[in-house]
Amino acid sequence: MKLLGLSHIKEADRLTLINQNISYLDLMERAGIAVFETIHNRLQGAQVPIHIFCGLGNNGGDGLVVARYLVTHGYNVTTYIVNFSKNRSEAFLVNYDRLKEVDEEWPVQLKNDDNLPAIAANEMVIDAMFGIGLNRSMLPWVKKLIIHINASKAFVLSIDVPSGLYAEKSPDDKESVIYANVCLTFQAPKLVFFLPETAKYAQDVDVIEIGLDTQYLNDVETQMSLILKNDLLGFYNPRGKFSHxxxxxxxxxxxxxxxxxxxxxxxxxxxxxxxxxxxxxxxxxxxxxxxxxxxxxxxxxxxxxxxxxxxxxxxxxxxxxxxxxxxxxxxxxxxxxxxxxxxxxxxxxxxxxxxxxxxxxxxxxxxxxxxxxxxxxxxxxxxxxxxxxxxxxxxxxxxxxxxxxxxxxxxxxxxxxxxxxxxxxxxxxxxxxxxxxxxxxxxxxxxxxxxxxxxxxxxxxxxxxxxxxxxxxxxxxxxxxxxxxxxxxxxxxxxxxxxxxxxxxxxxxx
CATH class of the missing domain: 3.40.1190.20 (Ribokinase)
Structure with a gap:
């Protein structure tokens, strides 16, 4: 199985939009639904309090889609917007408005560490703050939020990658990374999930299909492979009857x-x-x-x-x-x-x-x-x-x-x-x-x-x-x-x- 790098993921996204004639919003909706369905299949409507922390970019947009579907299916959801910047992606803004249309309680705005929400150990956190394209260090108050989530002992599910984890280098600050019980990563596994310094941030990784361009995924040469049983059967050499x-x-x-x-x-x-x-x-x-x-x-x-x-x-x-x-x-x-x-x-x-x-x-x-x-x-x-x-x-x-x-x-x-x-x-x-x-x-x-x-x-x-x-x-x-x-x-x-x-x-x- 191929391991995808950051450049491969970006190109797969780009070609998917072109070849399938869809918008990025459509792709985000598809990804969010896939995450929601995975969660829904496991929780089966259980009324565990769910805290969803959304950043301001596309990973946050994914989280908003998940929040919308959880709300419309009757789950006990509180959504938080982590305002670490004045910039917001277009897809984030659209999905923010869509969530407000279905949720009686609008998302809670977090701007500093003065009023970090209480999170109990028997509750659930969905982490959608930062995606795989993260390339900067955390603001001090966002780091405190991450430490607060990790210390809560709640069950943590990260979308695509635990927030604070870079795609292609080790963390600058180990305290600034979410420790996820489960990470639902899109389309293909990433190398970062299998290295000693970074694998610990995701105890379990599930790859979920979001329909990225099949031709590209089949043809791309990544020079990185995850070896599964089926990969070996292609060159397994059975013994001949008359061998010695x-x-x-x-x-x-x-x-x-x-x-x-x-x-x-x-x-x-x-x-x-x-x-x-x-x-x-x-x-x-x-x-x-x-x-x-x-x-x-x-x-x-x-x-x-x-x-x-x-x-x-x-x-x-x-x-x-x-x-x-x-x-x-x-x-x-x-x-x-x-x-x-x-x-x-x-x-x-x-x-x-x-x-x-x-x-x-x-x-x-x-x-x-x-x-x-x-x-x-x-x-x-x-x-x-x-x-x-x-x-x-x-x-x-x-x-x-x-x-x-x-x-x-x-x-x-x-x-x-x-x-x-x-x-x-x-x-x-x-x-x-x-x-x-x-x-x-x-x-x-x-x-x-x-x-x-x-x-x-x-x-x-x-x-x-x-x-x-x-x-x-x-x-x-x-x-x-x-x-x-x-x-x-x-x-x-x-x-x-x-x-x-x-x-x-x-x-x-x-």
């Missing part, structure tokens, strides 16, 4: 050191569980029995050193190499890693200490093969690309890194983001229980296992990130967030595959 283990490649995993062999066990098992035909693990001698017993399906190659790897020699011809899990930072390991990177021509998935070595020796980055996959957590990412001022700046830095080294980078976390050059792919599976030791090792092994089977590196990464999250979702059903282990994620990879083909009604009954 050699059909699905031979993955080599390199890593491990004394006390960190478990990371290689997790990665190796995940690699096989996701479907690699064969997997070999190159580890120091101390991990031999652990891996042979823990994953009997993996072939083990040991280094002559007992505690750490000092030689990456192997005779096989792997389909892909996954390197770095539990590798450690012994000087001999760093030196042999550098030698390996310079001579290697195999497809790479690089994780953990492999990334740390590259970050500390960035002259080695020029030797990584094209479309290598890097899977850093936040601290490893900082070491690779430097610090950033906000999440949007972080993405830009990762894009620049990806283009410079022709690499695929996974920004791990909630809604993990896969970046390749200018393209970003936002994941939708996963849960907080996956914030546990070894989860990243499992992901690296899964991506390697998918590449081994013949998926190209970008497909394997997008698919691997989604399956990893979905396996975590399957696992958490039996354990809860706190008790989920990385090994549980591995054990649920098969269920994650099966979930791809479940119909919605099957998932609801599961």
């Amino acid at each position: 283990k050699g059909t699905y490649g031979h993955a080599l995993l390199i890593g491990g050191s004394k006390g960190k062999i478990g990371s290689m066990l997790l990665a190796s098992k995940a690699c096989l569980r996701v479907g690699a035909g064969l997997a070999s693990a190159l580890i120091p001698e101390c991990g031999y029995f652990t891996l042979q017993v823990g994953v009997p399906e993996v072939m083990v190659i040991t280094n002559k050193n007992t505690d750490y790897l000092e030689d990456f020699q192997f005779e096989m011809k792997p389909s892909v190499i996954c390197i770095g899990m539990g590798l450690g930072l012994h000087p001999d390991t760093i030196n042999t890693f550098a030698e390996f990177i310079k001579r290697n021509r195999n497809q790479l998935v690089i994780d953990a200490d492999g990334l740390n070595i590259l970050a500390a020796n960035q002259e080695l980055l020029k030797f990584i093969p094209e479309k290598s996959v890097l899977t850093p957590h936040v601290k490893e990412l900082t070491r690779l690309v430097g610090s950033w001022k906000d999440d949007f700046d972080k993405i830009e830095k990762v894009k620049a890194f990806s283009k410079k080294y022709d690499s695929i980078v996974v920004i791990k976390g909630a809604n993990s983001i896969t970046v390749y050059h200018e393209e970003i792919f936002v994941n939708t599976s996963g849960n907080p229980g996956m914030a546990t030791a070894g989860s990243g090792d499992v992901l690296a092994g899964m991506i390697a296992g998918l590449i081994s089977q013949g998926y190209n590196a970008l497909q394997a990464t997008i698919f691997g990130v989604y399956l990893h999250g979905s396996a975590g979702d399957c696992g958490v059903e039996g354990f809860g967030y706190q008790a989920l282990l990385a090994s549980d994620i591995v054990e649920n990879i098969g269920k994650a595959y099966l979930e791809l083909f479940k119909q919605p009604e099957e998932q609801a009954n599961a």
Whole structure:
């Protein structure tokens, strides 16, 4: 599913008016009705007091349309106009007059913070103060109003975007943003709803259809995608009846050191569980029995050193190499890693200490093969690309890194983001229980296992990130967030595959 930026939304609006021969007022009416119907379907006429706060622009106009329909359907509504400026949009003025025609109580005019309305915790707030085009800081008294709404503990529903939240940068002032229980956003999701710094302002986001120009929405190239289950089915590769283990490649995993062999066990098992035909693990001698017993399906190659790897020699011809899990930072390991990177021509998935070595020796980055996959957590990412001022700046830095080294980078976390050059792919599976030791090792092994089977590196990464999250979702059903282990994620990879083909009604009954 495409994620729309501010420029895309404006163009979609413009073309809708032209191609459907309607006015902006007509489109606003359509949007307001869609919001009203969503609210009406949930409340079913319940007489909960509803406070609607409207700004002076088009988002405020949407709020006035919603207020009019709620009033005419018998709801207990009080509408407030937040007078932060002398300017009003034409559509706002028309809908203001329309509301006055049906509401015995005209909208309350708010001009300062002297008489902020009382809002009880068991009441509802509809936030229509500022839309997605916001580009300025809040006036002090408007900030106090927002703080007042947030402190009320009322149920808050925002229209299109929580007021105070910018479309394409993080907030200047975190206290000046509405915390919405639900945000009803128009036509398509926006990136701002999926980033760590800004997702918290909308606990739940529902996309509502308002009939924007279909041709434009189908054709526009946004370079931003939200990855849903159906997006993966297009390149899922089913197994052939007469295939064999050699059909699905031979993955080599390199890593491990004394006390960190478990990371290689997790990665190796995940690699096989996701479907690699064969997997070999190159580890120091101390991990031999652990891996042979823990994953009997993996072939083990040991280094002559007992505690750490000092030689990456192997005779096989792997389909892909996954390197770095539990590798450690012994000087001999760093030196042999550098030698390996310079001579290697195999497809790479690089994780953990492999990334740390590259970050500390960035002259080695020029030797990584094209479309290598890097899977850093936040601290490893900082070491690779430097610090950033906000999440949007972080993405830009990762894009620049990806283009410079022709690499695929996974920004791990909630809604993990896969970046390749200018393209970003936002994941939708996963849960907080996956914030546990070894989860990243499992992901690296899964991506390697998918590449081994013949998926190209970008497909394997997008698919691997989604399956990893979905396996975590399957696992958490039996354990809860706190008790989920990385090994549980591995054990649920098969269920994650099966979930791809479940119909919605099957998932609801599961």
